[in-house]
Amino acid sequence: MMYVTLAAAILAEIIGTMLLNQSDGFSRLWPSLGTVGCYLLAFALLAQTLKSMEVGVAYAIWSGAGTAVVAAIGVLFLNESASPAKLLGVVLVIAGVTLLNLGGAH
Known part of the structure; x- marks a missing residue:
């Protein structure tokens, strides 16, 4: 389950970054709000992942x-x-x- 949560955090971060590109320096409202929302979701999901995965490994993967x-x-x-x-x-x-995962992410 931790990898599903981490994958969702990664997806939210990717979408947030793409919206950040569209926000034009936070001058466009909806992409700016989407960026903030996606990054909040990404960090919340990453925080949930950290309940069952080491922070160094989780953050490196994310x-x-x-x-x-x-x-x-x-x-x-x-x-x-x-x-x-x-x-x-x-x-x-x-x-x-990959090396981090082989070294004990489980």
């Missing part, structure tokens, strides 16, 4: 997965660059999260 997915969305849908350095960074984030 932030790493969010970072990787947002970077991929940026490249695939927002016409952001896909430089070798950016791709390597995403691969390293995924590798780090």
